[in-house]
Amino acid sequence: MPTLLAPGGSREMAAAAVDEGADVVYVGPLGWSRRPAESEMTDDDIKSAIDYAGARGRQVRIVLNTFPSTFEMDDFLAKVQRYADYGCSGFIVTDPGAIALIRRMLPETVIHVSIGSGITNAWDARFYRDLGADMIILPYRWGETEVEQVSRCSDIGLEVFLFETIQTGKICPGKCIMSSYLKYREWLPAEGKGESFGSANRGAKECYRVCQVQWDFTSGSEAAQSLKLRRDARLMLDQLPRMLALGVECFKLSGRERPTPMIRDLVRFYRKVLDGIVDGSRLDMGVYGEDLAVLRSRWIVEKNKRVDNLMSRATPAEVAAPRWGTA
Numbered sequence: 001m002p003t004l005l006a007p008g009g010s011r012e013m014a015a016a017a018v019d020e021g022a023d024v025v026y027v028g029p030l031g032w033s034r035r036p037a038e039s040e041m042t043d044d045d046i047k048s049a050i051d052y053a054g055a056r057g058r059q060v061r062i063v064l065n066t067f068p069s070t071f072e073m074d075d076f077l078a079k080v081q082r083y084a085d086y087g088c089s090g091f092i093v094t095d096p097g098a099i100a101l102i103r104r105m106l107p108e109t110v111i112h113v114s115i116g117s118g119i120t121n122a123w124d125a126r127f128y129r130d131l132g133a134d135m136i137i138l139p140y141r142w143g144e145t146e147v148e149q150v151s152r153c154s155d156i157g158l159e160v161f162l163f164e165t166i167q168t169g170k171i172c173p174g175k176c177i178m179s180s181y182l183k184y185r186e187w188l189p190a191e192g193k194g195e196s197f198g199s200a201n202r203g204a205k206e207c208y209r210v211c212q213v214q215w216d217f218t219s220g221s222e223a224a225q226s227l228k229l230r231r232d233a234r235l236m237l238d239q240l241p242r243m244l245a246l247g248v249e250c251f252k253l254s255g256r257e258r259p260t261p262m263i264r265d266l267v268r269f270y271r272k273v274l275d276g277i278v279d280g281s282r283l284d285m286g287v288y289g290e291d292l293a294v295l296r297s298r299w300i301v302e303k304n305k306r307v308d309n310l311m312s313r314a315t316p317a318e319v320a321a322p323r324w325g326t327a
């Protein structure tokens with residue numbers, strides 16, 4: 001059976017995802033999971049989410065996908081041990097050193113390689129397998145050919161986003177450093193990192209989604225060329241049966257920052273679709289067309305709201321907004 005992995009940006013969202021049939025929910029501790037504080041959780045909330053899921057036969061994985069410095073590593077590993085003691089079933093991690101350390105500490109836990117690792121080929125996936133990871137999320141630029149290549153190269157578990165493959169784009173998510181630009185945000189006292197600043201990749205709360213707004217590029221006196229660095233992701237459907245046939249084990253729904261009702265509806269939808277493929281009762285994806293169109297449109301509306309919100313936080317007060325492009 002494939003795993004439906006759903007976001008838990010809050011206790012309510014985690015519970016809704018479990019209630020609608022997610023097999024596993026992922027949650028991020030404050031300051032350690034590359035998301036705004038409002039989409040991360042305190043340790044108490046994480047414990048509640050683990051208890052809630054466990055009581056219903058489901059699991060929680062912890063997103064620890066920032067890059068911890070040498071000085072943070074003890075805190076990082078203390079957190080790993082705390083969540084393991086709470087009963088989480090695994091971790092989503094980016095940093096290679098951290099992956100190796102977690103594997104040594106907890107031989108039985110499940111380690112997913114986060115999208116932040118920015119792999120570019122099948123041999124990168126094999127590198128993470130050799131390091132001790134169990135699962136790797138594939139970039140959603142990757143289609144069936146790449147999935148087949150990774151399977152041939154390594155026995156690491158395959159995970160894909162529930163987004164259609166998009167093979168165009170001008171940046172490589174995971175290797176992007178733009179989260180550091182525009183403005184650093186202070187870490188919060190509750191995160192226990194002291195008076196520090198940093199980029200989202202280091203845990204300072206948020207990437208401003210610079211890649212998702214329209215930018216005007218000019219050269220000398222030439223007219224501005226307007227473009228976006230990344231295309232919008234579209235929820236997956238038609239590719240699902242083939243991904244399953246290729247051995248993809250885990251389907252990840254993104255969206256810790258989305259509204260809980262939207263995540264609830266998406267989990268319900270994908271639970272039905274996956275179950276229908278696995279038991280053979282619904283192999284024609286065409287029957288979901290209308291439902292999917294509604295969900296896709298809600299997804300885009302929410303995505304645009306979130307990007308506008310983040311970019312408004314990123315614009316320095318002393319700089320006129322047009323200089324940063326138009327959202």
Ligand code: SF4
Pocket residue numbers: 171172173174176177178179207208209210211212
């Ligand atoms: S700017 Fe875009 S690609 Fe870069 S880190 Fe942020 S969301 Fe990822």
